[in-house]
Amino acid sequence: MKKKIVISTTNRNKKREIEKLLNDMDLEVLALSDLKMHIPHVIEDGKTFRQNAIKKALTFSRYINETILADDSGLMVEALGGKPGIRSSRFARAKATDKENNAKLLQLMKNVPHGKRQATFACVIAIAKNGALLGTSEGLCRGTIGFELKGKSGFGYDPIFTPKGYKHTFAEFKPSFKNRISHRAEALKKAKLIIQKYL
Ligand code: IMP
Numbered sequence: 001m002k003k004k005i006v007i008s009t010t011n012r013n014k015k016r017e018i019e020k021l022l023n024d025m026d027l028e029v030l031a032l033s034d035l036k037m038h039i040p041h042v043i044e045d046g047k048t049f050r051q052n053a054i055k056k057a058l059t060f061s062r063y064i065n066e067t068i069l070a071d072d073s074g075l076m077v078e079a080l081g082g083k084p085g086i087r088s089s090r091f092a093r094a095k096a097t098d099k100e101n102n103a104k105l106l107q108l109m110k111n112v113p114h115g116k117r118q119a120t121f122a123c124v125i126a127i128a129k130n131g132a133l134l135g136t137s138e139g140l141c142r143g144t145i146g147f148e149l150k151g152k153s154g155f156g157y158d159p160i161f162t163p164k165g166y167k168h169t170f171a172e173f174k175p176s177f178k179n180r181i182s183h184r185a186e187a188l189k190k191a192k193l194i195i196q197k198y199l
Helices: 012-022 049-063 085-090 098-108 175-181 183-198
Strands: 003-007 027-031 067-077 118-129 132-145 161-163
Touching: 003 012, 012 027, 012 067, 012 175, 012 183, 049 067, 049 118, 049 132, 067 085, 067 183, 118 183, 132 183, 175 183
Parallel strands: 003 027, 003 067
Antiparallel strands: 067 118, 118 132, 132 161
């Protein structure tokens, strides 16, 4: 029987990316929504991506008798002192849409010149089982913020983020290409070593 891992994200796009990135492992990948049970809501009140990822992994691992993989991620924009950071998904308001968050970011950045628009995506993964933390990993992806939305694929800030060394936004790339160079890809590559060790 295949070993199981439960990924804690409720964001459909993140879930899809994580599933694809794990598909070379001999694992049954489940999402919280696949489990027919009541799962507590975790308030993401940490001050860092790492604190939030650990809180989610540990909390869910106390309710679910499987290995849990939780991630927390976001975008840090230099000209905005690192914002939106851990507030990336709710930058414009609580439960904001991607469109609203991108519009707010572009508005705040409208007078920031080329050359001063550096930003970094970060992803931290925490893996836990039965209330014990097995390990954490981190991935970063550096790039710049554009002046308008470009591309239709991906999610979140993908249409305004161009990774360093490229001319197109994440939303203009094929998902398989984003999955080679993204912050989530880097974090998962390291997380696989933790999974291999414990599962
Ligand atoms: P989380 O679900 O609390 O980790 O929030 C992550 C938020 O950061 C998402 O809702 C997006 O706004 C943003 N984000 C994280 N990773 C990505 C990515 O790969 N592309 C675009 N936006 C991302």
